[in-house]
Amino acid sequence: MRIDKDLVAAVATPLVLAILGEGRSYGYAILARVRELSGGELEWSDGMLYPLLHRLQALGLLTAEWGTSPEGRRRKYYAITEAGRRELAEQRSQWAAVTQTLDRLWERGGSSPLLGGA
Amino acid sequence: MTGAALEARIAEWRGYVDRARAIDTAEAEELESHLRERIDELRDAGLDDDEAFLVAVGRLGAIDAISREFARTNSARLWKQLVAGAEPVERTRGSGIVSALLIGVVAAAVLQLIRLLSIGTLADDPTTTLFGRPADPTWLLRNAGLIPVAAVAAWLLVRRRPGLPIVLATVVPFVLVALAINLMPLAAPDAAGGLLSQSLLLTALHAPIACWLLVGLAYTATGWRSTARRMDLVRFTGEGFVYYVLIALGGQLLFALTAAILAPLARDAVAPLAEWGLLSLAVIAFPFAAWLVELKQSVIENIAPVLARTFTPLFAIVTVAGAAVYLALGATQPFNRELMIVFDAILVLALGLLLYNLSARSEGRATRFFDIAGLIGVIGALGLDAFVLADLVGRIGEYGWTPNRVAATGLNLLLFAVLAVAAVLSALHLAGRRPIAALERWLMGTLPAYSLWAAFVALVLPPLFGFV
Numbered sequence: 001m002r003i004d005k006d007l008v009a010a011v012a013t014p015l016v017l018a019i020l021g022e023g024r025s026y027g028y029a030i031l032a033r034v035r036e037l038s039g040g041e042l043e044w045s046d047g048m049l050y051p052l053l054h055r056l057q058a059l060g061l062l063t064a065e066w067g068t069s070p071e072g073r074r075r076k077y078y079a080i081t082e083a084g085r086r087e088l089a090e091q092r093s094q095w096a097a098v099t100q101t102l103d104r105l106w107e108r109g110g111s112s113p114l115l116g117g118a
Numbered sequence: 119m120t121g122a123a124l125e126a127r128i129a130e131w132r133g134y135v136d137r138a139r140a141i142d143t144a145e146a147e148e149l150e151s152h153l154r155e156r157i158d159e160l161r162d163a164g165l166d167d168d169e170a171f172l173v174a175v176g177r178l179g180a181i182d183a184i185s186r187e188f189a190r191t192n193s194a195r196l197w198k199q200l201v202a203g204a205e206p207v208e209r210t211r212g213s214g215i216v217s218a219l220l221i222g223v224v225a226a227a228v229l230q231l232i233r234l235l236s237i238g239t240l241a242d243d244p245t246t247t248l249f250g251r252p253a254d255p256t257w258l259l260r261n262a263g264l265i266p267v268a269a270v271a272a273w274l275l276v277r278r279r280p281g282l283p284i285v286l287a288t289v290v291p292f293v294l295v296a297l298a299i300n301l302m303p304l305a306a307p308d309a310a311g312g313l314l315s316q317s318l319l320l321t322a323l324h325a326p327i328a329c330w331l332l333v334g335l336a337y338t339a340t341g342w343r344s345t346a347r348r349m350d351l352v353r354f355t356g357e358g359f360v361y362y363v364l365i366a367l368g369g370q371l372l373f374a375l376t377a378a379i380l381a382p383l384a385r386d387a388v389a390p391l392a393e394w395g396l397l398s399l400a401v402i403a404f405p406f407a408a409w410l411v412e413l414k415q416s417v418i419e420n421i422a423p424v425l426a427r428t429f430t431p432l433f434a435i436v437t438v439a440g441a442a443v444y445l446a447l448g449a450t451q452p453f454n455r456e457l458m459i460v461f462d463a464i465l466v467l468a469l470g471l472l473l474y475n476l477s478a479r480s481e482g483r484a485t486r487f488f489d490i491a492g493l494i495g496v497i498g499a500l501g502l503d504a505f506v507l508a509d510l511v512g513r514i515g516e517y518g519w520t521p522n523r524v525a526a527t528g529l530n531l532l533l534f535a536v537l538a539v540a541a542v543l544s545a546l547h548l549a550g551r552r553p554i555a556a557l558e559r560w561l562m563g564t565l566p567a568y569s570l571w572a573a574f575v576a577l578v579l580p581p582l583f584g585f586v
């Protein structure tokens with residue numbers, strides 16, 4: 001199953017904020033974490049992560065600083081700010097409302113909408 | 119560890135990324151670091167250099183798409199992004215030069231007509247009547263600033279076709295302002311050709327600034343609430359101003375040469391040439407400059423931010439030195455409107471530098487330097503202003519208020535308030551407590567205030583003071 005790209009775009013922000021909520025990280029590791037968590041189903045082209053990170057940084061939700069990897073490679077590390085945590089909490093309650101609504105519909109209606117369960 | 123061939127391919131790829139103008143160096147470096155990490159992972163999984171490079175580049179995605187996405191996160195870069203023509207944007211209606219020149223010519227013709235009517239009545243017979251009403255020699259002064267602004271607004275509406283509500287919201291207030299300004303019983307110069315009335319000059323000066331709000335509406339159209347669109351309007355205004363000044367300099371040089379050529383043969387032709395040719399071209403140059411900005415926004419680096427960066431450190435030095443001098447010597451002088459206007463100009467300059475530094479901002483060490491220099495400049499200007507303002511306003515009480523004093527003091531207070539909040543937000547940003555977006559929102563949110571104040575001065579002050 002491939003997840004629709006509009007849906008991927010919609011979850012990108014809460015996903016990145018939530019991953020950085022676990023601790024500071026860098027682009028490549030964030031993508032690796034997304035793949036690991038979604039079992040490879042939620043993927044977008046690697047490059048698109050960076051404009052998103054910069055947008056979130058410009059909005060003050062993230063901070064960024066250059067550091068060095070254990071192998072001596074330059075890396076840009078991102079960390080979530082207080083404003084970022086507030087935004088994450090807000091997104092989280094919105095997503096909870098969305099999934100809850102869908103869950104209720106789908107549990108009540110049985111496995112197939114064609115059966116007209118209600 | 120990595121082969122020379124692989125390094126060469128990465129360098130080639132990096133060169134391609136660097137040419138995408140919406141991606142700056144730090145971002146390109148970050149992308150390269152990502153690419154290398156991916157290549158290492160793929161090689162560990164058993165791919166050879168070539169395969170690893172190709173797969174990693176493929177996973178990263180098309181540079182054009184990434185570049186567009188970066189441009190969208192920072193609309194400043196949208197202005198210089200489309201060099202390679204990755205995405206044809208609004209190419210459907212031609213470049214707009216024909217409509218710009220046409221509107222310019224019509225505007226120039228209207229201005230010339232008004233000039234003939236007002237000069238004619240002034241010079242020959244002050245009691246001339248037109249359409250049964252006494253002709254007014256102040257028509258030219260009343261309309262001279264309004265017509266070029268109307269031309270720019272008209273061209274933007276023709277070019278963008280923003281839909282009927284926006285067109286009406288632009289045109290109707292414009293017509294009302296124009297009517298109000300022309301029907302207001304502002305005193306003409308007295309018979310001896312003496313001083314013009316204060317109110318007339320104030321109205322003539324402020325009406326175009328008030329109407330710039332409507333140009334802004336025509337420019338931002340349905341996006342008028344958006345901070346990013348307002349920022350684009352600021353860029354448009356700044357670039358248009360720079361283009362206009364350059365065109366005016368060139369035009370004057372050309373006119374001086376023409377006059378020098380004509381002088382020995384036909385001395386009498388020089389004055390009409392200035393009145394008809396130079397004045398008309400000065401009007402036509404307004405929509406033409408607007409067209410140039412729209413055409414060039416994607417082609418060259420913007421000029422206004424470069425100028426702002428050049429002058430920000432100098433401005434900081436000047437204001438701090440000025441404040442020091444005033445502190446040392448004290449500032450006790452009689453109220454002086456010229457001095458108030460000088461301080462208004464300093465605050466306008468401070469605001470302009472702040473805006474244009476912000477309009478082409480990218481993260482980096484140099485940016486921090488300019489942010490700090492800008493903040494020092496603003497604080498210096500505010501300190502200088504506060505010092506003098508308190509003194510001057512105190513004295514106005516003694517001498518009484520006039521339209522001129524209200525206009526100068528009100529502008530000063532407005533700019534002071536905007537800049538004071540901006541200074542706080544800028545300091546919080548430098549301290550890492552607030553994002554730069556907060557400063558941007560504040561400055562863009564207060565943008566209409568200047569035009570609204572100008573509208574107040576142009577339209578409300580004269581009746582309040584009995585049109586003196």
